[in-house]
Amino acid sequence: MNARHVVKHPKPKNPVETLANTRHEFGEHGGVNMSIEASTTFTAMHPDILADMFHGDKGPDKGGCYLYGRHFNPTVYNLSRQLAALEGTEAAYCTASGMAAIAGTLFQLCGTGDHIVSANTIYGGTYALLQDFLPAKAGITTTLVDINNLAAVETAITPRTRVIYAESIANPTLRLADIPALADIAHRHGLKLVIDNTFSPLILSPKQLGADIVVHSMTKFIGGASDHIAGAICADKGFILQLMDLHTGALMLLGPTMDPQVAFNINLRIAHLPLRMAEHGRRAQLFAERLKDLGLAINYPGLSEHPDHERMSELHCPEYGYGGILTLDMGTEELANQLMDMLQNDYRFGYMAVSLGYFDTLMSCSGSTTSSEMTEEDKAAAHISPGLVRMSVGFTGTTEQRWRQLYSALERLGVVKAAAKPGAKGGQRRAS
Numbered sequence: 001m002n003a004r005h006v007v008k009h010p011k012p013k014n015p016v017e018t019l020a021n022t023r024h025e026f027g028e029h030g031g032v033n034m035s036i037e038a039s040t041t042f043t044a045m046h047p048d049i050l051a052d053m054f055h056g057d058k059g060p061d062k063g064g065c066y067l068y069g070r071h072f073n074p075t076v077y078n079l080s081r082q083l084a085a086l087e088g089t090e091a092a093y094c095t096a097s098g099m100a101a102i103a104g105t106l107f108q109l110c111g112t113g114d115h116i117v118s119a120n121t122i123y124g125g126t127y128a129l130l131q132d133f134l135p136a137k138a139g140i141t142t143t144l145v146d147i148n149n150l151a152a153v154e155t156a157i158t159p160r161t162r163v164i165y166a167e168s169i170a171n172p173t174l175r176l177a178d179i180p181a182l183a184d185i186a187h188r189h190g191l192k193l194v195i196d197n198t199f200s201p202l203i204l205s206p207k208q209l210g211a212d213i214v215v216h217s218m219t220k221f222i223g224g225a226s227d228h229i230a231g232a233i234c235a236d237k238g239f240i241l242q243l244m245d246l247h248t249g250a251l252m253l254l255g256p257t258m259d260p261q262v263a264f265n266i267n268l269r270i271a272h273l274p275l276r277m278a279e280h281g282r283r284a285q286l287f288a289e290r291l292k293d294l295g296l297a298i299n300y301p302g303l304s305e306h307p308d309h310e311r312m313s314e315l316h317c318p319e320y321g322y323g324g325i326l327t328l329d330m331g332t333e334e335l336a337n338q339l340m341d342m343l344q345n346d347y348r349f350g351y352m353a354v355s356l357g358y359f360d361t362l363m364s365c366s367g368s369t370t371s372s373e374m375t376e377e378d379k380a381a382a383h384i385s386p387g388l389v390r391m392s393v394g395f396t397g398t399t400e401q402r403w404r405q406l407y408s409a410l411e412r413l414g415v416v417k418a419a420a421k422p423g424a425k426g427g428q429r430r431a432s
């Protein structure tokens with residue numbers, strides 16, 4: 001990294017302290033868990049109240065008034081307050097999916113003719129939204145740039161640019177977006193910096209680092225059990241109210257509403273998110289170090305070789321490490337597929353599946369799956385090789401049991417150098 005670009009930033013605070021200070025919602029009968037408000041419509045105790053709500057003079061934070069389930073729902077709003085605390089934003093709102101959070105945010109910020117500068121290494125769905133859908137359906141165009149090339153980011157800005165968009169940790173390259181530097185550029189040009197923090201909840205706090213809006217797919221780490229599709233938008237109160245405006249709000253009018261039952265279920269996972277993130281990170285770090293010792297082409301931000309290791313060490317919350325995702329380049333798609341097949345079907349190490357943040361390990365070959373929306377040139381430019389296996393490291397089983405499974409498969413494929421032994425380096429890491 002070019003030193004003159006480094007924007008100094010104070011170390012972010014651990015968001016768990018903010019979370020622990022949020023108001024606890026008790027259930028209707030004093031239950032320790034909040035109740036599920038399953039109603040789609042709400043009675044007004046006085047005829048004036050309905051009119052006041054349509055005028056925005058009454059609402060969830062103005063007299064505790066609710067109107068209709070696609071607008072605000074108390075259970076969804078309670079989860080939203082936890083997300084706001086998690087990201088240190090004034091407010092938040094939950095959506096039916098991560099894509100709904102991203103699309104809703106961009107539709108709210110951009111109109112026809114407007115322009116976005118985005119990282120070229122982003123989730124495949126977001127890539128398709130920016131590259132194909134938004135220009136065709138809404139006349140909103142995007143310039144994709146190497147987000148770590150700050151000069152390229154600044155050069156791509158036009159008079160119609162409204163947004164700089166990036167993922168905190170890019171998929172699947174695991175490059176770190178330099179959020180303080182991007183915020184500096186965005187704010188000098190009067191733009192909003194939108195960060196997708198799906199890969200690094202708690203690990204990175206984009207808002208504390210200068211971002212304006214933080215979006216999440218809660219389908220991944222936050223949900224933690226691969227059982228709900230869900231998303232969130234964390235921002236200042238003004239932006240959340242804009243999204244929910246009865247006449248002009250993207251969430252209100254496009255309608256990707258989260259179901260209160262889903263909100264309730266996800267709410268129960270927030271309390272142990274810190275424990276899970278720490279353990280995902282601890283195991284990913286250990287496996288990354290051992291795979292590196294075996295001479296394999298491993299990429300993980302917790303390794304000193306990673307191009308953004310130093311910057312991440314300055315910006316992350318150390319309690320949660322460097323994240324639960326690593327990539328291993330097997331060279332060819334064939335070898336990558338053999339490895340995943342063995343790991344799933346012979347050793348029970350994990351599952352061949354897209355997605356991430358599950359309690360078990362999930363593995364996929366990025367080039368032919370989650371990044372398959374990208375053109376071959378864009379993939380090449382982003383260093384997404386055909387043999388790249390992305391692993392979302394789970395925390396079931398014991399660490400050493402999982403390591404033995406991984407090592408056995410690699411050894412059988414003949415990719416481990418003969419002299420290397422599992423855990424041979426670092427005595428404290430030996431299996432037995």
Ligand SMILES: *Cc1c(COP(=O)(O)O)cnc(C)c1O
Nearest residue numbers: 097098099123196198217219230
């Ligand atoms: C999965 C994912 C999304 C999309 O989220 P859904 O909940 O599947 O709509 C967006 N961004 C990233 C980084 C993701 O991993």
